[in-house]
Amino acid sequence: MAIAKAERLMNLALCLLGTRRPLSKRELRASIEAYVEAFGRGDGAAFGRGNGAAASGADARDAGGGSEDAFNRMFERDKEDLRELGLIIETVEGADGETGYLARRDSNRLPPITLDAEEAAALGLAAKVWQQARLAAAASGALQKLRAAGMPEAEDAYEGHGALETRIPVHEAAFEPLMLAARDRRPVVFDYRKANAARPEQRHVEPWTLECWRGHWYLAGWDRDRGAERVFRLSRITGKVRSRALPFTAPVPDHVTVRETVETWAGETATGTARIKVRAGHGYPLRARATALHDLGDGWDELEIPYGHGLDAWLVEFGPDVVVLEPAELRDGVLDRLRAVAKG
Numbered sequence: 001m002a003i004a005k006a007e008r009l010m011n012l013a014l015c016l017l018g019t020r021r022p023l024s025k026r027e028l029r030a031s032i033e034a035y036v037e038a039f040g041r042g043d044g045a046a047f048g049r050g051n052g053a054a055a056s057g058a059d060a061r062d063a064g065g066g067s068e069d070a071f072n073r074m075f076e077r078d079k080e081d082l083r084e085l086g087l088i089i090e091t092v093e094g095a096d097g098e099t100g101y102l103a104r105r106d107s108n109r110l111p112p113i114t115l116d117a118e119e120a121a122a123l124g125l126a127a128k129v130w131q132q133a134r135l136a137a138a139a140s141g142a143l144q145k146l147r148a149a150g151m152p153e154a155e156d157a158y159e160g161h162g163a164l165e166t167r168i169p170v171h172e173a174a175f176e177p178l179m180l181a182a183r184d185r186r187p188v189v190f191d192y193r194k195a196n197a198a199r200p201e202q203r204h205v206e207p208w209t210l211e212c213w214r215g216h217w218y219l220a221g222w223d224r225d226r227g228a229e230r231v232f233r234l235s236r237i238t239g240k241v242r243s244r245a246l247p248f249t250a251p252v253p254d255h256v257t258v259r260e261t262v263e264t265w266a267g268e269t270a271t272g273t274a275r276i277k278v279r280a281g282h283g284y285p286l287r288a289r290a291t292a293l294h295d296l297g298d299g300w301d302e303l304e305i306p307y308g309h310g311l312d313a314w315l316v317e318f319g320p321d322v323v324v325l326e327p328a329e330l331r332d333g334v335l336d337r338l339r340a341v342a343k344g
Contacts, residue, residue: 123223190239222248
């Protein structure tokens with residue numbers, strides 16, 4: 001059974017960190033199980049043999065020059081991958097002209113962690129943010145490691161004094177699979193029910209990022225079916241999110257403006273003014289946004305409020321306490337959504 005690349009890289013890193021002298025590629029090939037399994041021991045001596053004897057003929061399973069070339073290519077890729085991960089690998093020319101490799105511990109040791117009280121408090125609060133998602137365990141584990149390394153317990157000063165504790169609630173089952181898919185750049189498929197739709201529709205999306213806005217989580221990404229950027233509210237995703245082992249087809253932008261997009265779709269970015277009737281004693285959020293209010297004297301008030309895309313979805317939430325006067329497109333949008341709800 002082939003050994004996973006992560007395990008192969010870890011074994012190579014441990015071998016380079018554990019040696020007191022530079023090791024040649026021949027020695028590394030004979031010492032690391034993944035290389036032996038894939039290419040045989042070759043003519044290298046197994047690392048750790050005090051007499052430096054070469055591997056026996058029974059152990060040698062070298063398949064010839066092709067195997068040697070394949071091993072060299074894999075070793076060079078593995079070495080570069082470890083360097084990209086931050087491991088400092090030295091290349092040393094031996095007296096016999098053979099190149100050796102090692103990773104000195106003093107060159108790969110992290111500097112001591114020094115945090116003041118405010119930095120420690122910020123990290124402690126950040127670790128408590130994720131309480132209902134997969135990140136909770138990772139955050140708690142990271143905090144424990146920092147404490148073990150000497151981080152002061154300054155975050156305790158915020159407890160017991162009536163301070164507000166920052167938390168990000170995550171109730172939607174779609175959050176974790178979407179978070180992982182966005183991290184790994186994997187397309188996803190899910191059923192999505194729009195506010196004015198009676199039935200959910202299947203969507204094929206390349207997820208970019210997740211963001212919380214006004215207590216709701218939103219996904220921004222590339223909608224393959226529509227060939228455009230879209231934002232999806234997680235609470236409207238029904239069923240299971242399924243990921244696909246396929247590459248993205250659209251470039252991921254450097255900056256994704258989730259909040260600005262959601263504000264526009266939710267009517268926060270006004271493009272005009274709407275006139276609505278609101279039953280007296282109701283619709284206080286609408287009244288707070290009104291630029292003008294007139295008492296109609298029949299138990300209703302007339303409001304003028306900023307009008308933007310998505311306002312119809314908000315007005316539907318007030319049910320029979322709101323009547324749209326103008327514009328006509330807003331009134332038609334509210335009626336369509338109400339009809340969809342009645343059919344559902």
